[in-house]
Amino acid sequence: MTRTSRDRILxxxxxxxxxxxSATFIFSGLVKLLDPVGMxxxxxxxxxxxxxxxxxxxxxxLMAAVTxxxxxxxxxxxxxxxxxxxxxxxxxxxxxxxxxxxxxxxAITNGVSDCGCFGDAVxxxxxxxxxxxxxxxxxxxxxxxxGQRMTRFISESVQWMISLYSIIVGLLIAGLCIxxxxxxxxxxxxxxxxxxxxxxxxxxxxxxxxxxxFELDPEVLEDTxxxxxxxxxxxxxxxxxxxxxxxxxxxxxLRQGYRFLxxxxxxxxxxxxxxxxxxxxxxxxxxxxxxxxxxxxxNPAIVLLHDGRIxxxxxxxxxxxxxxxxxxxxxxxxxxxxxYSPFGDLCGLLLLYALPLVPLTLADRIVFALKKWIRSxxxxxxx
Numbered sequence: 001m002t003r004t005s006r007d008r009i010l011x012x013x014x015x016x017x018x019x020x021x022s023a024t025f026i027f028s029g030l031v032k033l034l035d036p037v038g039m040x041x042x043x044x045x046x047x048x049x050x051x052x053x054x055x056x057x058x059x060x061x062l063m064a065a066v067t068x069x070x071x072x073x074x075x076x077x078x079x080x081x082x083x084x085x086x087x088x089x090x091x092x093x094x095x096x097x098x099x100x101x102x103x104x105x106x107a108i109t110n111g112v113s114d115c116g117c118f119g120d121a122v123x124x125x126x127x128x129x130x131x132x133x134x135x136x137x138x139x140x141x142x143x144x145x146x147g148q149r150m151t152r153f154i155s156e157s158v159q160w161m162i163s164l165y166s167i168i169v170g171l172l173i174a175g176l177c178i179x180x181x182x183x184x185x186x187x188x189x190x191x192x193x194x195x196x197x198x199x200x201x202x203x204x205x206x207x208x209x210x211x212x213x214f215e216l217d218p219e220v221l222e223d224t225x226x227x228x229x230x231x232x233x234x235x236x237x238x239x240x241x242x243x244x245x246x247x248x249x250x251x252x253x254l255r256q257g258y259r260f261l262x263x264x265x266x267x268x269x270x271x272x273x274x275x276x277x278x279x280x281x282x283x284x285x286x287x288x289x290x291x292x293x294x295x296x297x298x299n300p301a302i303v304l305l306h307d308g309r310i311x312x313x314x315x316x317x318x319x320x321x322x323x324x325x326x327x328x329x330x331x332x333x334x335x336x337x338x339x340y341s342p343f344g345d346l347c348g349l350l351l352l353y354a355l356p357l358v359p360l361t362l363a364d365r366i367v368f369a370l371k372k373w374i375r376s377x378x379x380x381x382x383x
Contacts, residue, residue, distance in 0.1 A: 007149075010146055010149055011149050011151075013142060013146075014142060014143060014146045014147075014149040014150060015149070015150060015151060017139035017140075017142045017143050018079055018080075018143055018150050019080070020139060021076075021079060021092065021136060021139050021140060021143065022076045022077070022079040022080035023076070023080075024076070024136060025072050025073070025075050025076030025079065025092075026073060026076035026077060026080070026350075027076075027118070027121075028072055028073075028076075028117060028118055029069050029070065029071075029072030029073025029074070029075075029076055029170075030073055030173075030346070030349070030350070031118055031119040031120075031121040031186065031346070032065070032068070032069035032072065032073075032116075032119050033066070033069045033070065033073060033170050033173045033174045033177070034119070034173060034177055034182050034183070034184050034186075034346075035119050035120065035177060035182045035186070035187075035297065036062060036065050036066050036069060036174045036177055036178055037062065037065075037177070037178060037297040037298075038116075038119055038120060038182075038187075038297065039065035039066075039068070039069055039116065039119065040061045040062040040064075040065040041293055042065075042112075042114075042115075042116035043061045043064055043065055043068075044061050045112050045116075046112060047061070049111035049112050050111075056234055056237055057237065062178070066171075066174045066178075069170075069174065070167070070170045070171065070174070072095075073166070073170050074163070074166055074167065074170070075088060075091060075092055075095065077162065077163075077166045078163070079092065079143070079150075080153070081152070081153045081154045081159070081162055081361075082150050082151060082152035082153055082154065083154065083159045083162065083163065084159070085147045085148070085150050085152075086147055088147075089140070089143050089144040089147040090144065092140045092143065092144070093140050093141065093144045096133065096136055096137040096140045097137070099133055100130070100133040100134060100136075100137050103115055103126065103129045103130040103133045104130050106126045106129070106130070107126040107127045107129070107130045110126060112126075113126075114126075115129045117129055117132070117133075119186060120186040120187045120188075121186040121342070121343075121346075153361060153365075154360075154361055154364055155364050155367075155368055158360065158364050161360065162357060162360070165356065165357070169353055177297070179298075179315070180298065180314075180315055180318065181296065181297055181298060181301065181313055181314070181315065182297065184342050184345045184346055184349065185342060186342050187294055187295075188210045188211045188294070189211070189294060189295040189296075189303075189310060189313075190310070190340055190342070191310050191311065191312065191313055191332075191335075191336055191340070192309065192310065192311075192335075192336040192337070192338065192339075192340040193211075193309065193310050193340075194308055194309045195211060195214060195221055195305075195308050195309070195310065196221050196222075196308045197308075198210040198211040199211045199212075199214060213288050213290070213291045214287075214291055215287065215288075216263075216285070216287070217285075220259060220261065220305065221305070221308040222307075222308065223259060223305070223307070223308075224306075224307045225257075225258060225259075225306070226253075226256070226258045226259075226304060226305065226306050226329060227258060227259035227260075227261065227304070227305040227306075228249060228250075228253050228258060228259065228260045228261070228302060228303070228304055228305075229261055229262075229263055229302070229303040229304075229305065230246060230260070230261070230262040230263065230282070230300055230301075230302060230316070231263055231292055231295050231296040231299075231300060231301040231302070231303055232262065232263070232264045232266070232292070232299055232300040232301075233264065233265050233266075233289045233292040233293050233299060234264075234265065234266055234270075234289075234299060235264050235266040235270045235271060235273070235274045235300075236266060236270050236273070237299060238274070238299050238300045239298075239299065239300065239315075239316070239317060240277070241317055242300055242315070242316035242317035243277075243278045245316055245317050245318075245319050246278070246280075246300065246302070246316050247278065247279070247280075248321075248324075249302060249316075249319055249324065250280075250281070250282050252324045260282045260283075261282065261283055261284075261285060262280070262282055262283065262284045262285070263284075263285055263286075263287045263292060264284060264285075264286065264287070264292070265286065265287060265288065265289035265292055271284050296313060298315035298316070300315075300316040301313065301314065301315055301316055302314050302315075302316050302319050304329070304332065306329075306332075306333050306336070309333075309336055309337070310336065311329070311332040311333050311335075311336040312329070312332050312336075
């Protein structure tokens with residue numbers, strides 16, 4: 001094999017690995033940024049598995065979740081564009097060198113049932129996760145070994161623009177999804193989900209229902225009218241700024257003859273304290289904490305059901321009078337019956353993110369080519 005052929009093969013191998021790893025990291029980081037509270041819960045699961053005590057009041061797991069998700073997203077972006085190639089390849093190698101043994105430990109001990117690598121977007125078994133990370137580690141080793149063969153898609157002089165832009169976009173997405181519900185929802189309790197259907201066991205003997213552990217009075221799911229569910233895993237940690245909106249929603253439901261039910265994992269003492277504090281007259285039912293945290297990321301949240309289908313979901317303090325009218329609610333029902341495609345929405349978000357980068361990259365490549373031509377022309381002229 002000639003040196004030229006060897007160089008061409010290495011270039012193809014390195015850049016193929018580079019594109020596959022960057023796509024994986026961008027996807028993984030972005031779906032976590034779309035659900036930072038879900039990533040927070042996963043970090044807490046890891047801490048518990050390692051024997052640490054975790055308090056729901058602690059905010060640093062959420063900060064760690066946002067930081068980790070953002071770093072993952074940025075590493076994918078940097079790798080794709082060829083930004084700081086040596087630093088990026090070293091960072092990826094350290095990242096995978098830490099994560100691969102961790103996922104091997106998870107596969108052997110099953111300390112955490114799901115690693116959360118892709119949030120709720122893609123569920124992998126622990127052994128599948130380890131296999132995925134082992135393959136990624138091999139590709140990262142190739143990138144680290146032959147990183148200089150990665151083609152740059154952007155000049156060093158404008159790398160900071162893409163970096164700053166990506167950081168701002170990542171933090172903006174995470175911030176929006178912390179204060180409200182994720183606007184792209186990969187959870188089984190997304191708007192449009194028909195809960196009774198999702199609770200059915202599939203014909204496949206190896207399959208499981210999409211929804212497990214949702215234990216609610218069947219009359220609520222069979223109600224062909226509307227039902228409001230107040231979701232609060234921990235009433236003692238619920239945002240007290242939402243009380244007026246919750247009471248207004250309850251009054252509306254009472255006037256219209258709709259159900260209003262609060263679901264919580266808090267104990268009786270916490271419920272009595274909440275009733276004393278808010279004057280709540282609605283009924284409470286207990287539900288598993290994990291299920292409630294999966295249904296809604298904000299505390300408290302309001303979920304609107306119609307004939308067993310989720311047609312609306314809001315942080316309790318965001319529910320307005322415009323949402324609480326018959327025309328709006330009927331429109332929600334019509335929209336909820338349409339097929340839901342979170343992956344389509346994710347592709348749309350990626351296109352929206354990439355939109356400003358396309359003209360920037362093209363302009364940079366044109367300027368780079370023009371400068372290269374001018375230098376070549378000058379050398380030719382001087383010779």
